Amino acid sequence: MGTNLQNSIARVPNSNFVVEQPSTSQDFKAYYKLRYEVLRKPWGQPLGSELDETDGISIHAFIKENDTAIACARLHFVDDVTAQIRYMAVHPDYQGKGLGKLVVTYLEGISKENNRLHIILHARESAVNFYKSCGYTTKEKSYLLWGKIQHFLMQKFI
Numbered sequence: 001m002g003t004n005l006q007n008s009i010a011r012v013p014n015s016n017f018v019v020e021q022p023s024t025s026q027d028f029k030a031y032y033k034l035r036y037e038v039l040r041k042p043w044g045q046p047l048g049s050e051l052d053e054t055d056g057i058s059i060h061a062f063i064k065e066n067d068t069a070i071a072c073a074r075l076h077f078v079d080d081v082t083a084q085i086r087y088m089a090v091h092p093d094y095q096g097k098g099l100g101k102l103v104v105t106y107l108e109g110i111s112k113e114n115n116r117l118h119i120i121l122h123a124r125e126s127a128v129n130f131y132k133s134c135g136y137t138t139k140e141k142s143y144l145l146w147g148k149i150q151h152f153l154m155q156k157f158i
Helices: 026-039 100-113 125-133
Strands: 018-020 059-065 068-077 082-088 118-124 137-145 148-158
Touching: 018 082, 018 100, 026 059, 026 068, 026 082, 059 100, 068 100, 082 100, 100 118, 100 125, 118 125, 125 137
Parallel strands: 082 118
Antiparallel strands: 018 059, 059 068, 068 082, 118 148, 137 148
16 A cells, blocks of 8 residues: 655644645745754754664654745654654644644544554653543653663553
8 A cells, every 4th residue: 555645734723834745945944943953852862863774764744834844744654554753843822722732633534544553652741631632542661862861661552
């Protein structure tokens, strides 16, 4: 079965926010900047640490406002039945407004369209309740990033 990677968008009801896939170099620059600013810079990690070897084969999703990314995440296919969400970030000024859930829902839709009905992720301890509110369950403690940030393997069957 082929992979469905069409660049669809999802509109947020009663707002101007749209979840989409970055398509231009400016989009990707904004997307990666948010990943770095939220997930790496506060922990003293170098610029470039927000990238990894599977970015080129992943599906990226983000919400932007005035050409600035304000929420983002990435989905990649682990195998024929499983997908993984990684690098979930919401700009601090926009947290608690439902944008993260919209990005997760968007990526779950792409996963489902591609018959990956099991989604996993490694949530930072501070994000476990967010993912629980999206229907994920905690499977086990997974790893300690940089000796500081506890992660938990979570999953959802869609």
